[in-house]
Amino acid sequence: MTELLVQLVIAGIKAFIVINTVLLAAAGLVYAERRIAAWIQDRIGPNRVGPFGLLQPFADVIKLYFKEDLVPALADRAYHRLAPWISITVALSLYAVIPVADSIVIGGQRIPLSVAPNINVGVLYILAMTSIGVYGIVLAGWASNNKYSLLGGLRSSAQMISYELALGLSIVGVVMVAGTLDLAEIIARQQHVWNIVYQPLGFLLFLIASFAETNRAPFDLPEAEPELVGGYHTEYSGMKFGLFFLAEYSNMVVASLMMVVLFLGGWHVPFIPELPRWLGLQEGSIGLALFQAGVTLAKTAALLFLFIWVRWTVPRFRYDQLMRLGWRVLLPLALLNIVLTGAVLLALEHVVR
Amino acid sequence: MNVKENTEAQRMSFWEKLYLPAIVQGLGITLRQMFKPKFTRQYPEERWEPLGSYRGHPVLVLDEDGERCVACGLCSRVCPALAIEVQAAETGREKERYPVKFEINMLRCIYCGYCEEVCPEEAIVMSKDYELVFEDRESAILGKEQLLVPIERLQDRLEFLRRYK
Numbered sequence: 265m266t267e268l269l270v271q272l273v274i275a276g277i278k279a280f281i282v283i284n285t286v287l288l289a290a291a292g293l294v295y296a297e298r299r300i301a302a303w304i305q306d307r308i309g310p311n312r313v314g315p316f317g318l319l320q321p322f323a324d325v326i327k328l329y330f331k332e333d334l335v336p337a338l339a340d341r342a343y344h345r346l347a348p349w350i351s352i353t354v355a356l357s358l359y360a361v362i363p364v365a366d367s368i369v370i371g372g373q374r375i376p377l378s379v380a381p382n383i384n385v386g387v388l389y390i391l392a393m394t395s396i397g398v399y400g401i402v403l404a405g406w407a408s409n410n411k412y413s414l415l416g417g418l419r420s421s422a423q424m425i426s427y428e429l430a431l432g433l434s435i436v437g438v439v440m441v442a443g444t445l446d447l448a449e450i451i452a453r454q455q456h457v458w459n460i461v462y463q464p465l466g467f468l469l470f471l472i473a474s475f476a477e478t479n480r481a482p483f484d485l486p487e488a489e490p491e492l493v494g495g496y497h498t499e500y501s502g503m504k505f506g507l508f509f510l511a512e513y514s515n516m517v518v519a520s521l522m523m524v525v526l527f528l529g530g531w532h533v534p535f536i537p538e539l540p541r542w543l544g545l546q547e548g549s550i551g552l553a554l555f556q557a558g559v560t561l562a563k564t565a566a567l568l569f570l571f572i573w574v575r576w577t578v579p580r581f582r583y584d585q586l587m588r589l590g591w592r593v594l595l596p597l598a599l600l601n602i603v604l605t606g607a608v609l610l611a612l613e614h615v616v617r
Numbered sequence: 618m619n620v621k622e623n624t625e626a627q628r629m630s631f632w633e634k635l636y637l638p639a640i641v642q643g644l645g646i647t648l649r650q651m652f653k654p655k656f657t658r659q660y661p662e663e664r665w666e667p668l669g670s671y672r673g674h675p676v677l678v679l680d681e682d683g684e685r686c687v688a689c690g691l692c693s694r695v696c697p698a699l700a701i702e703v704q705a706a707e708t709g710r711e712k713e714r715y716p717v718k719f720e721i722n723m724l725r726c727i728y729c730g731y732c733e734e735v736c737p738e739e740a741i742v743m744s745k746d747y748e749l750v751f752e753d754r755e756s757a758i759l760g761k762e763q764l765l766v767p768i769e770r771l772q773d774r775l776e777f778l779r780r781y782k
Contacts, residue, residue: 300651302657303650303651303652303655304647304650304651305650306650306653306654306655306656306657307655307656307657308655308657308659573644573647573648574640574644576647577640577643577644577646577647578640578643
């Protein structure tokens with residue numbers, strides 16, 4: 265009984281830290297997005313609130329809180345209220361299985377650094393939860409009683425279902441190489457050679473599919489302003505809109521973290537995997553965990569920069585182009601990737617014997 | 618029928634159809650753009666000084682002999698937005714006419730500069746002032762005390778008028 269209680273407390277502390285980090289990261293990301301967009305467009309960007317404008321996202325949140333929370337007439341009130349919560353819950357629960365650092369040892373007890381450790385189907389969990397994320401968007405579109413919202417929601421569901429296939433299949437290659445669905449295990453096996461070396465095509469497919477999954481440009485059709493006003497969140501205001509916004513940015517962070525974990529070696533330092541030992545960091549110590557978390561987050565930040573950078577470079581796809589790319593390019597390529605990986609693995613097995 | 622299609626998609630090579638090189642090229646352009654000098658002006662601290670050709674809100678010229686305006690009413694007559702109101706009166710001085718009342722309604726003014734163009738005395742000119750803030754409708758009607766500006770501060774505009782008018 266006490267054993268269970270201890271486990272729960274540890275999980276609770278980890279969840280608290282993770283959720284707060286994520287929310288802070290999302291705020292930072294909003295700031296980064298605005299700043300980088302401004303730089304690319306020869307502007308300066310928000311620089312008034314706090315030092316370098318760093319407090320801008322907090323000012324935005326305060327503004328959102330004080331805005332009127334409108335529910336359109338004849339909208340389905342219950343679903344209208346529920347939709348943003350589904351989005352944000354799913355977005356935050358994704359972090360449960362992602363390990364940012366190796367386990368630490370406190371008082372002879374091994375504490376893995378993910379909220380729900382030792383889940384041996386971490387990859388499947390992530391894929392399943394992202395699929396549920398579609399519900400929030402579809403419900404928002406449906407419950408708003410607005411044709412633009414509905415169209416945005418429908419587009420989004422079609423897009424996410426189409427690209428989920430490519431996303432899932434592009435991971436299969438990694439899973440075949442690693443031989444496990446456990447994320448911590450996948451990272452552990454990348455100590456010397458990252459998966460991107462074995463799976464360059466898989467990485468590219470995953471990157472493109474996750475742009476689409478997170479509804480980011482060039483695949484931001486669900487909220488294409490010229491056609492659909494604001495897409496599924498046209499009828500949302502105040503903090504309900506804020507939740508959708510937060511979920512979108514949180515999804516970006518998850519997508520980047522997944523790329524780091526699956527393809528870019530997780531917490532391993534590139535080229536010099538022995539670096540933490542040279543720095544005198546003990547196996548299982550908190551120092552090592554912090555170091556590894558720093559490495560993971562640095563890689564994630566680089567990928568997030570890529571997300572923002574691409575958004576302000578590539579123009580939006582047309583709907584038919586989006587579907588053609590998803591079904592006729594990415595899906596066959598993902599299948600090809602699986603076949604090739606399988607063939608190579610089989611061949612290696614025979615050569616070794 | 619022997620119709621040959623010649624669409625963009627058919628003209629492109631395989632490498633071009635892949636689009637990825639083009640996207641990478643585009644990313645390069647945006648990355649370079651990030652480090653270029655910015656155009657943003659930090660407004661309240663860093664103000665813009667317009668050239669003489671700028672048409673800010675109209676003002677009355679005040680030279681060493683006092684106001685130049687002789688209250689002929691041409692500006693008021695030519696004003697397409699009916700923003701100017703002039704009431705003339707007389708004095709015992711050599712230039713005997715002057716405006717007792719000269720009002721410009723800045724809510725009506727369209728900054729066309731006709732008043733300046735028509736003025737025979739070069740008494741009403743467009744200033745460089747572009748910061749017009751009012752808290753109510755009454756204060757948007759500028760009287761003589763707000764409109765009279767010493768000639769030294771209008772040199773750029775007068776220079777411009779003499780050269781190009």
